[in-house]
Amino acid sequence: MNPLALIAEDDKDIADILRAYLEREGFRTVQVADGRTALDVHLALRPDIVLLDITMPLVDGWEVLSEVRRRGGTPVIVITALDQDLDKLQALRVGADDYVIKPFNPVEVVARVKAVLRRAGGLGASGVLRVGPVEVDTTSHIVRVNGHEVALTLTEFRLLTHMARNPTQVFTRGDLVDACMPGSDALDRTVDSHVSKLRRKLDQAGVPDMPEGVRGVGYRLTSRA
Structure with missing residues (x-):
């Protein structure tokens, strides 16, 4: 079974772009538009990787990242418009595997997803x-x-x-x-x-x-x- 990517992004246009490029490369995807749903879906579906926006409604990306990391080792790539070094350092310190600043090249994002999964030591659909x-x-x-x-x-x-x-x-x-x-x-x-x-x-x-x-x-x- 191909890897499952959870896309947590409240901008539908951005989420749709990520989904299209990931699915073209063989990934399965699920989209959510707020942090609370992201945590529910993460618990229910156990995705292989999470693409996470920070400024989301209900529960922001910082809380989602902290909770996902508390639950285990699911790789997380933060994708955000926050472009300050302090934001990037905070994300990496809490446990993000990579940090992508908007606007982004979706081809590069897919390449980073593949690289993070490789670095995760063989983490695939089996978890x-x-x-x-x-x-x-x-x-x-x-x-x-x-x-x-x-x-x-x-x-x-x-x-x-x-x-x-x-x-x-x-x-x-x-x-x-x-x-x-x-x-x-x-x-x-x-x-x-x-x-x-x-x-x-x-x-x-x-x-x-x-x-x-x-x-x-x-x-x-x-x-x-």
Whole structure:
């Protein structure tokens, strides 16, 4: 089954253009015009990628992005008229995979969609991320190592999913708090504790030294491409 793209955009003309170009490249699409519906559809259909406007009615794109990231690892490309560096940095810090400024070239957007899906480690219609022997099913919230299920807490699952989307990227502790523990007052040592427990469980399952600590910076899932 071809990948499903959720287009969350209240400008129908823009949404129609994105839909037409994506469907021409074989994607399945679903369009919504407000943030509340976007969250409902994301929960119900589990799309492979979300194309997200920021200035939408009912629930804005910032809230949608935060909630989608809280739920798991669905890739998100923000498409917006907000062209300030601070807006882009905020989107990337909360967990967006890419940031496109309007007006845009729809051919380029489709190319970026394909690139984000490739970087997501094989995330396709099945909703599965694979990093070496580790398999993260973002739809059923199941983690397997060499076919054997590993029991994780919700926070451990969120940490693993977030890092698995870009396994060689180094994430600061602040990045991980924002993406995986939104709304909490978690401290650095709290992140360290969760990562330590996750590493211990993966080590017991046969995958040592994952996630890796990067001195003075934070964590990455693996240094191997």
